[in-house]
Amino acid sequence: ADSALVTAAQLSDRYITERFLPDKAIDLIDEAAAKLKMDATSRPQELDEVSRRLLQVQMEQISLQTEADEDPRARAQLAKLEGEAATLLARQADLNLRWEAEKGKLTRLSNIKEEIERVSMEVEQAENEYELERAAELKYGKLPSLKAELEQAEAEAEAESQAAREGKGGAEEGPPLLRSLVAASDVAAVLSQWTGIPSDRMLRAEAEKLLELPALLASRVKGQATAVEAVADAIMRSRAGLADPSRPLASFLFLGPTGVGKTELAKALAAALFDDEDNMVRLDMSEFMSAESVSRLLGSPPGYVGYEQGGQLTEAVRRKPYSVVLFDEMDKAHPEVFNVLLQILDDGRATDGQGRTVNFKNTIIILTSNTGAAAVIEAEGDPNKEDEVRLKVMDALKMKYRPEFLNRLDEMVIFNPLGLAQLRAIASLQLKALQGRLAARRITLTLADEALDALTDLGYNPEYGARPLKRVVQSELETPLARALLSQAVADGDTVEFTSDAQTGKLTLKVLASEPEPEPEAAAAVAE
Known part of the structure; x- marks a missing residue:
């Protein structure tokens, strides 16, 4: 046809x-x-x-x-x-x-x-x-x-x-x-x-993806409604043909404290727009702190070691021209990195060490930075202080970065510190991911409301965002489950629940019931 x-x-x-x-x-x-x-x-x-x-x-x-x-x-x-x-x-x-x-x-x-x-x-x-x-x-x-x-x-x-x-x-x-x-x-x-x-995913209409974008991003990134809206609006402007076609689809500088969802939003964008989280090129700027290391972005010139391999940035984008390019922790990058970025942000292209022109016009460029994070944490997410926080962060940016670099970015997005309510929503997402991993063994995991609250309290730290929560989930949920599975206290098909002590907040694992053996049809499907 x-x-x-x-x-x-x-x-x-x-x-x-x-x-x-x-x-x-x-x-x-x-x-x-x-x-x-x-x-x-x-x-x-x-x-x-x-x-x-x-x-x-x-x-x-x-x-x-x-x-x-x-x-x-x-x-x-x-x-x-x-x-x-x-x-x-x-x-x-x-x-x-x-x-x-x-x-x-x-x-x-x-x-x-x-x-x-x-x-x-x-x-x-x-x-x-x-x-x-x-x-x-x-x-x-x-x-x-x-x-x-x-x-x-x-x-x-x-x-x-x-x-x-x-x-x-x-x-x-x-x-x-x-x-x-x-x-x-x-x-x-x-x-x-x-x-x-x-x-x-391949056959879904582009307009359908764009209209669903705000909801998809918000379902993965909790407590950052303003940031999600700003990113979604910029992407929609670009895809509607209103942005400069000679530049990347969009370019963002994500600002805020650690653990508030900057990298998670980049992953969510890759999954929503380019069909797969793997369509993200991630470069940690701590690896590009010296002038000599910057050449690895575009590739070594002729006659130098590594010439045949191509650049870490250019080769990745050449192989995946439709992708999110994440420059993580830009505060640590050598100033020469910004010279490379200026050309990419302005012209949507870069020339690698082998003389090949690599097209960046179908990429989304995201840079993350902790510049101004102290001002964001001090405001504690107060909406009345939003303008004041933005001014402080912009002042810190102007002291840190060159104006020609900041002027080439589409949006500078400030992420708020996470409160208990947002952290509870993130804990629910992590619990759902753990339940998905246990589903392969037909183990049903439930968490009482008070246990979820206790888990959130244990993982709450405004300065470090959601990262401590992940460690708490590992120590309070995954480790007891692993011990119970290895000791056969929990078997395939069981239903387990975590409850918390009202006084100490300590989480306790209980086996509630065993699930009956699967029907023959389901067993056959698993076997196949």
């Missing part, structure tokens, strides 16, 4: 950086078409999964039949398996019928195309041999009727496919098992296998 060609060109240009158009787009289409061809000649994946599950259920039935006479649980399980087997048999029969019908339609299309090709060759042969009567009969009689038949068959197939996508007409049984046209989703699926980026 035409949409597949457009998608192949767009997605390959964005996600495959080591190759060139049109080769990489053609390879995408080629692999997607080959996959459709293989699907047409082999059993569809859905039918194969149903058949394998049916075989597994039948084997379980045989193994339970010997125990069913004596064990009531085995009888109940056997009855359940019999019901599942009946459902699977009906589903298998339905899929087989659909597969045969769709295979017949594809075969008909293929036969018509082969016949058109054969007749076209006969026309050419007849014209070469001056058999004009036969050539005219084939060219103006048989060939047009075959082409009309092909158009009708393709139109019917496209109508059925469209009805299946929209859930209309005769598409109640689901989308077609076999297709003859490569769709945009097929191209995205192939690229997803190559890059590991989920295909649904």
